[in-house]
Amino acid sequence: MPNIDRIEGFADELTAIRHDLHAHPEIGFEEKRTSGIVAEKLAQWGIEVHRGLGGTGVVGTLKGKGTGGKRIGLRADMDALPMEENTNLQWRSTIPGRFHGCGHDGHTTMLLGTARYLAETKNFDGTVHFIFQPAEEGLGGARAMIKDGLFEKFPCDEIYGLHNAPDLNHGELAIFPGPGMAGADFFDITVTGFGAHGAMPEQSRDPVVIAMNLGQALQSIVSRNVNPLQSAVLSITKIHAGSAYNVIPNEAVLSGTVRAFSDNVRNMIRERMKTIAAGMAQAFQVEIKVDIRDIFSVLVNSEEQASVVADVARTVVDPAKVFTKSRPKMGSEDFADMLHAVPGAYFWLGHDGSVPVHNPGYILDDKILPIGASMFARIIETRLPVSA
16 A cells, blocks of 8 residues: 655655754754744745744644635644663764654654645645644643644644554554543652651651652552553652661652543542542651642544544555554553544554664654655545545
8 A cells, every 4th residue: 555656755855854853852842943944844835834832833724725614633743852862873862861762753754744745736625734742741732732722723623643653563553433542640749757867767757668658558549449440550650768878858759650541530549649648647647748730631532533544544554454443552642632622533653663662772763754644644635625
């Protein structure tokens, strides 16, 4: 099954763009160079450009042939991760502590490829909004764009997004309706006790011991409060306390994340965390503050749009490699907030290589750039057909 020939014809140029973005990664809300390149390319292709939504976000608007009033959004994320890259690529990151370790440079490039193709052909009847979003990696870029009036200024009847997937093989694509990725909370729990000499613990109210007990107690929430038929995760990922071998500190901090596919489950977990912390504070006669922040909504694909993606995918990749019964992912994605505002679908595109995203050795396979661009383009041509 073919990619679009015209997109294949400039695949080398897409690769060059991707390598440039990869070498100059920018983290959330700092994507000034990246958004500048995006805006410049869109303008070069005759697409109306709007900058500044959600800080560094960019929206390109393109009208096709005819007078159709339907509007579709296509979204790509632009931000990198605050981590080191450990590859020997010629185009590896030139900025210490910054790395496109999740492939957002590829997503941005794919959408640019789609924009160029549609600007050159205009083989659609309606309006396309190319949405280049900042700060997907837990900083709320989607919410920032929505708060700035994204869908009031650029109304969309439906919206689509994608993500590269090294856990799938090259040429494989996964799409399914319903919950696709978990909602996520981040939390910080601060235990404030009373410090003392490490050799005289009876004079303290030891926050380290209390934090260890609290950590164990929190693990009972998923195992004993969540319905076994509903998935949830509570992970403590950071513990900070103390500065010396012989000093019991005043304070200990537990931090981590909660994931679930149901907002009711998420709410229950939040309440249990607060109740357990309050009970332990009373039992140990200390203060325990619980700060839980809603970071990602549950990503839910609309049935109609998921079916559209599956049908289009069978014209781009081998139909036998289009998976429509895949399992939801416990990871999170802030495109979920756009899907809460507008019906749409989010799909995964497999590629060569087995190193997972967010790993210092992750490498995006450039061969998927024209595939992703072709997918977006064919979605537009399918949903906004030109009348004969």
